[in-house]
Each structure stands twice: as structure tokens, then as C-alpha cells.
Amino acid sequence: MEMLNDAALIKVASYFKALSEPTRLKLLNAMRDGCKTVSELKELTGCSQANTSKHLAMLLEAGLVSRLQKGNQAIYSIADECTYELCDIVCGNVAKILQRDAVISAALQGINPNS
Structure with a gap:
């Protein structure tokens, strides 16, 4: 950078902003x-049609997804598989932070988190 x-x-x-919302x-x-x-996607996420479309539009604008129009259906796909690598790295880091916080919290409470 x-x-x-x-x-x-x-x-x-803008790219990170697009990734900052749980629905996206x-x-x-x-x-x-x-x-x-x-x-x-609406069914898989449990979101309304309008909400799904709104979030997909933002992902499309950020370049994270691609869209193909097939008749009256819009078909979405990931634009770059590296996005998943980035998300997996972040999720791994968040898991480490949560585990560290649990150890600290347990220590403050006098609990052994490994027992």
C-alpha cells in the first residue's frame, strides 16, 4: 500500500467497505x-428480494461479483476467487483474537480455559 x-x-x-456488511x-x-x-441467493441468505438485490449491486459495483443476464434472470458469481482467500485469512485472525480474549477473560475470572 x-x-x-x-x-x-x-x-x-471501497473494496473493504463492500466486505464490511454481514449480509454481503x-x-x-x-x-x-x-x-x-x-x-x-435470497433463499440461502434469508433476505428479502429487495435487500438481496441491493447488496448484490454494491458487490457488483465494488468488483467482487460478476453478473450474467440470462433471460429474465440475473445470475451472480464471484469475480475473483482470491476474495475467499482474503476472507479466510480474516476469519482465521478473528478466531485467534476471540480465543486470546477467551483466555484473558478466563484468567481474569480465575478459570482454566484448557480444563
Whole structure:
């Protein structure tokens, strides 16, 4: 990131902003095994049609998903598999933080978390 100008940093921030909402993460996760229609994504995430479409539009604008129009159906897919690698790294780090916090909390309460 050292060599990025302000315009590039704004684009990077926009990318992370798109990943900062749980519903959008659910949508991306639902596409791990392949392309999905809006209706399929709606069912998999439990969101309304309008909410699903709104979040997909933001993911599309950020370049995280691709869209193919097939008749009257929009079919979405992940634009770059590296997105999942990034999410997996972040999830691993969050798990480490939660585990560390649990150990600290247990220590403060005088509990051995490993027993």
C-alpha cells in the first residue's frame, strides 16, 4: 500500500467497505460453490428480494461479483476467487483474537480455559 496514491486508496477502502456488511459476506459465502440466481441467493441468505438485490449491486459495483443476464434472470458469481482467500485469512485472525480474549477473560475470572 506504500506506493498507492489517494485515488487507489479510495478504491481499496471501497473494496473493504463492500466486505464490511454481514449480509454481503453471506451472499459471497453462498456463491462459494458456484453461480446463483437472485432467487437462490435470497433463499440461502434469508433476505428479502429487495435487500438481496441491493447488496448484490454494491458487490457488483465494488468488483467482487460478476453478473450474467440470462433471460429474465440475473445470475451472480464471484469475480475473483482470491476474495475467499482474503476472507479466510480474516476469519482465521478473528478466531485467534476471540480465543486470546477467551483466555484473558478466563484468567481474569480465575478459570482454566484448557480444563
